[in-house]
Amino acid sequence: MAQGHVIPTLYMAKLFASRGVKATIITTPLNEFVFSKAIQRNKHLGIEIDIRLIKFPAPKNDLPEDSERPAMMKEPLEQLIEECRPNCLVTDMFLPWTTDSAARFNIPRIVFHGTSYFAQCVGASIKRNKPFNNVSSDSETFLVADLPHEIKLTRTQLSLFEQSDEESIVIPYSTNQVTLRGVW
Structure with a gap:
């Protein structure tokens, strides 16, 4: 996860948890340490945030063992959704495939942008x-x-x-927002 997206993710989880909603941050082993310290600090304030890890499938090509490709997260995320049965999925705008995952389990997806x-x-x-x-x-x-x-x-x-007139980057994100329940 890009470091500029970590703080908004933590703030949203803290906001939900402070209002009695069970908040779980789903991340990867490579990013766990970034969240763990802040989550522990919030526990001392009485704010309970869970953390669940998604392990990537073993690299099938020349990717280093600790490299992360967001598209490889779909199957592990869906397994976690099946197990945990969340009421809502709040995901980063750079994970447009989560729209399909949320739809598959008939749960709303709210996307957030790290940008103002x-x-x-x-x-x-x-x-x-x-x-x-x-x-x-x-x-x-x-x-x-x-x-x-x-x-x-x-x-x-x-x-x-x-x-530029380049739309190839924008189209997957803007098209996917048509099916959203909300944008933060």
């Missing part, structure tokens, strides 16, 4: 409207449309991905 909602809105507006195409230089400002306040940026403030 404001940044998501700005990014969506830029992808949709491409305002950077209407400026004559990289340093000229353009207005980001469809936001409640005036936000101006320059091309130099955008990543190459934001300036």
Whole structure:
């Protein structure tokens, strides 16, 4: 799991657990140590968060033993869902295949983005409207449309991905969000 997604995962689990909902973080052996310390600290505060490990199948190719490929988690996750019978699945946006897993067990899936909602809105507006195409230089400002306040940026403030017409990365995530019950 990307380190920038660990803190939001812990905060959400803590939020659920502090309201009496049983919260379980599902992770891999490689990431267990990242969560364990924080979970122990929360126990001292009376907040109970469980941790369950998913073991990856043995590498079938040249992957190192400790490498992790999220798509390889589907079968072990579904075995865990079968065993634990959760009421809901909250998953990272970079695990779009969990939509199918949740549907298979008829449980809602809520996706979370580690990125702030404001940044998501700005990014969506830029992808949709491409305002950077209407400026004559990289340093000229353009207005980001469809936001409640005036936000101006320059091309130099955008990543190459934001300036491209490449949709191959975005499509699996945005298409999968159509079937979601919620987005955080």
